[in-house]
Amino acid sequence: MSFLVAFNWGWIAGAAALGFATGWVSPISRVRSQTRVNLRWTIAVVIALVALSLSRQLPGRPGYWLDLGLVMFGAYLVAACVGSWLRYVLLVRPGMTRSDET
Amino acid sequence: MSAFSDWVRRWWPGVIPLAVLWVAAAWTGTGPVEQQLTARTGAVLKESVLDKTQIEVSGRDVRLSADAFSEQGRRAAVDQVASVPGVRLVRDETQLIAEVFPFNWSVERDVVHVTLSGNAPLPAIKARLLEAARNAANGAEVVDQMALARGAPVRFDAAALLLIDQVSKLKEGRLSLAGTKVELTGLAREIGGREAISAALKNLPEGYTVEKNDLRAPPYLFQINKDPVASTLVLSGYVPDNNAHAAIVNAITRKFVGEKVEDKLKASAGAPQGFMAAAMLALKGLSRLSTGTLTIQDRNVKLTGDALYPAASEQIGEELASKLPQGWKQQAELSVKPIAAPVNATICQQLLGGLLGKGTIRFETGKAVIDPDSVGLLDRLVEVVLRCSTSQIEITGHTDSNGDAESNLALSNRRAQSVADYLIKAGVPSERITAIGFGSGRPIAPNDTEEGKAQNRRIEFLVK
Numbered sequence: 372m373s374f375l376v377a378f379n380w381g382w383i384a385g386a387a388a389l390g391f392a393t394g395w396v397s398p399i400s401r402v403r404s405q406t407r408v409n410l411r412w413t414i415a416v417v418i419a420l421v422a423l424s425l426s427r428q429l430p431g432r433p434g435y436w437l438d439l440g441l442v443m444f445g446a447y448l449v450a451a452c453v454g455s456w457l458r459y460v461l462l463v464r465p466g467m468t469r470s471d472e473t
Numbered sequence: 474m475s476a477f478s479d480w481v482r483r484w485w486p487g488v489i490p491l492a493v494l495w496v497a498a499a500w501t502g503t504g505p506v507e508q509q510l511t512a513r514t515g516a517v518l519k520e521s522v523l524d525k526t527q528i529e530v531s532g533r534d535v536r537l538s539a540d541a542f543s544e545q546g547r548r549a550a551v552d553q554v555a556s557v558p559g560v561r562l563v564r565d566e567t568q569l570i571a572e573v574f575p576f577n578w579s580v581e582r583d584v585v586h587v588t589l590s591g592n593a594p595l596p597a598i599k600a601r602l603l604e605a606a607r608n609a610a611n612g613a614e615v616v617d618q619m620a621l622a623r624g625a626p627v628r629f630d631a632a633a634l635l636l637i638d639q640v641s642k643l644k645e646g647r648l649s650l651a652g653t654k655v656e657l658t659g660l661a662r663e664i665g666g667r668e669a670i671s672a673a674l675k676n677l678p679e680g681y682t683v684e685k686n687d688l689r690a691p692p693y694l695f696q697i698n699k700d701p702v703a704s705t706l707v708l709s710g711y712v713p714d715n716n717a718h719a720a721i722v723n724a725i726t727r728k729f730v731g732e733k734v735e736d737k738l739k740a741s742a743g744a745p746q747g748f749m750a751a752a753m754l755a756l757k758g759l760s761r762l763s764t765g766t767l768t769i770q771d772r773n774v775k776l777t778g779d780a781l782y783p784a785a786s787e788q789i790g791e792e793l794a795s796k797l798p799q800g801w802k803q804q805a806e807l808s809v810k811p812i813a814a815p816v817n818a819t820i821c822q823q824l825l826g827g828l829l830g831k832g833t834i835r836f837e838t839g840k841a842v843i844d845p846d847s848v849g850l851l852d853r854l855v856e857v858v859l860r861c862s863t864s865q866i867e868i869t870g871h872t873d874s875n876g877d878a879e880s881n882l883a884l885s886n887r888r889a890q891s892v893a894d895y896l897i898k899a900g901v902p903s904e905r906i907t908a909i910g911f912g913s914g915r916p917i918a919p920n921d922t923e924e925g926k927a928q929n930r931r932i933e934f935l936v937k
Contacts, residue, residue: 374533374559378506382498386491393487397480404482413485427562434561435506435532436499443498447491448484455480463477 375442382439383446390447394454398463417444503532506559510535513557521550524570524596524621528554533561540570542595542623572623578633579649580606582613582640582659589637590618591649594625601630605637626653628678639673642666646688654684661690664711665742690743695752695769697725699732699759699778709737710769712752713744724753727846728760730853731831745772747798754796758789760849763810763856774803779810781856784899813860821861822936828853834892834932841887843895851892854934855899866901867935868893870910871917873926878912886910892932 376383405413423429424437507530514528514535523539523546530536537554541547547567555563578591587610593599599619606615626632629650636648636655643666646659655677661667667690674683695710706725712718718738725734748769755774759767765778776793780786790805797803816824828850835844843851858866870889872881889908897903918925 378509378559379498379502382494382502385494389487389490389494390484393484394480397483400483400486402483402486404479405485410482430562431531431534432503433532434534435503436495438533438561439498439502440495443491443495447487451484451487452481455477459477459480 372442375438379439379442383443386443387446387450390450391454393447394451394456395458397451397455398458417441506533507531510557510559513559514554517553517557518550521553522546522595522597523550523567533559534564535560535562536564536566538566539568540621541567542570542621544569570621570623574624575652575654576622576624576626576629577649577651578619578629579647580633580637580640581647582643583645585613586616587613587640588616588618591620592622592625593619594621594623594629596621598630598633602633602637605634606640609637609640611641627680631678632681635673635677639670642670643688644691650681651684653681655681656685656687657683658685658687659689661688663741664691664693666690668742692770693743693745693748695738695748695767697756697759697767699762699765699767701764704732705735706732707735707737710739711741711744712738713742713748714740717744717749720749721752721756724756724846728756728849730828730850745801747772747801750798751801754793757845757848758793758805760846761785761789761852762807765807772801774801775806776803777806778808780807781810781852782812782859782899783809785809785852785855810856813856815862816857816860818861818864818936821857821864822934824857824860825854825934825936828857829932829934833927833930836888836891839884841884841891843891851895852899855896855901858896858901858905858934861936862905864905865937866896866906867937868896868906868908869933869935870908871915871929871931871933872913873929874913874916874920875926878914882910882912882914884910885912889932 420437420441424434424441427434429437510530510533511528514530514537518526518528522542524542525538525540527538528535529538535554535557537551539550541550547569551563551565551567554560573592576592578593579589581588581590587606589602589606593602599621602619603615603617632650632655636650639648642662644660644662646657649656655674657670661670667688670688671686677683693711695712696708698707700707706729708721712721718740721738722734722736751774752769755767755769755776758776759765759778761780762778763781765776768775774793774797776789780789786807786809790807793803793805832847832850834847834850836842837844868889870885872885886909889910893906893908896906913920913929916929917931918928920926920929
């Protein structure tokens with residue numbers, strides 16, 4: 372993992388930046404939130420892919436690409452959460468508190 | 474907080490650009506990743522003892538193919554590759570090289586090649602053997618037909634290197650190892666080469682034995698050419714050592730009458746057993762020839778030339794056939810020198826005097842038995858006597874002053890008679906010969922020195 376991150380840190384950083392931006396703009400985005408059913412399916416697929424990666428069943432280049440994709444996807448997701456959370460913490464929650472106080 | 478979770482569930486719009494990033498990362502990064510892992514894997518295997526090593530990296534997975542020389546080494550190599558940072562999986566396609574028994578190896582020499590074949594236990598040892606072969610080949614092309622295999626006996630490399638060192642002593646042949654058994658066949662380059670190789674192989678590592686030694690040596694040649702015109706003896710070829718050399722030169726001085734010696738003999742090991750006895754016997758025969766060549770090749774004695782009279786030819790052949798050491802063969806191709814023109818008594822006397830001036834007829838000390846070294850001189854005397862067939866020959870014996878006069882007289886008488894008997898046996902009519910002894914009564918030099926006494930101990934021929 373460390374070799375993967377060290378070798379592809381630029382691409383992973385790009386994926387994280389993309390995720391952060393997606394998370395940051397999500398409040399003003401017009402896209403719909405993922406339904407609970409879709410979310411479950413997404414989680415199931417990701418778990419299956421992680422299991423495939425950990426079990427090292429996919430050999431050679433496809434195996435490497437899967438690992439790389441999962442790392443980038445993980446970075447994207449984490450950064451998206453961070454983006455949304457930061458917006459929530461910095462912009463939304465203070466506003467809610469002030470309105471609650473008034 | 475419900476707003477936050479609602480926002481998080483809007484993560485998916487970035488997935489498509491993420492996928493584009495992923496494809497780009499895979500597209501540009503896969504090759505460099507594989508190159509870097511190949512380099513790292515190669516570096517960690519640098520110290521491993523492997524043969525036919527192949528490293529193939531696909532993604533982060535390494536396929537390792539190699540021939541290992543021990544199970545321990547094979548496992549260590551696989552573990553080393555697995556521990557390379559970044560390697561995900563190792564596909565182990567290593568195998569142990571074949572184990573052979575017996576462990577055969579050989580070095581073979583022909584005119585232009587030195588060929589190493591059979592098995593070698595390790596690449597490093599194989600390289601050392603090839604290097605040693607190149608040093609020993611003296612310009613011949615070194616051909617490597619060795620295959621790597623397990624099962625070499627202990628100290629195989631030392632034994633093989635010792636055999637390679639012997640290649641320079643071979644003209645052609647094969648030195649081989651079958652386990653710890655050494656076999657030698659072929660032809661040594663020089664006289665003594667076979668013995669040198671045998672001596673060197675005494676340093677084989679413990680446990681190694683010479684099972685078969687069929688090395689042949691070049692013919693051991695010893696030759697003397699007697700040229701009566703130049704009155705020269707040309708000695709060529711080999712003698713066993715410097716002592717033998719001196720003994721042969723000394724024998725020639727005693728047996729031959731007045732010939733110059735051109736000595737080209739070299740001392741070398743490898744003489745057949747009984748060489749000196751055969752050489753001395755053959756020298757005696759050659760000394761009785763007018764012209765001739767003596768050739769000793771291994772255990773074959775060949776004597777060619779012209780005897781001085783018919784009886785001598787027979788005697789030389791018979792003596793050579795009967796007295797050679799066991800296992801020796803002889804070939805006497807002798808003819809008889811044509812009888813020279815008859816001479817009168819005066820010339821006959823001059824010729825006999827000339828011969829006796831060059832050499833002395835010797836006897837065993839205190840006896841009347843003719844020394845075999847004197848037969849060459851006697852045959853020349855016979856030849857001259859046969860030419861003056863109308864003359865009477867008086868043979869007189871003389872001694873020095875040692876001993877009492879009576880016994881000296883008897884001894885000189887017997888010695889003169891022995892010479893007369895020799896001449897009669899050679900074909901001189903007995904009625905032409907008389908033998909008389911004068912004891913010490915007619916000295917030709919003072920008897921107070923050894924030189925003077927030696928001059929007084931003599932046989933004289935008087936032609937009447």
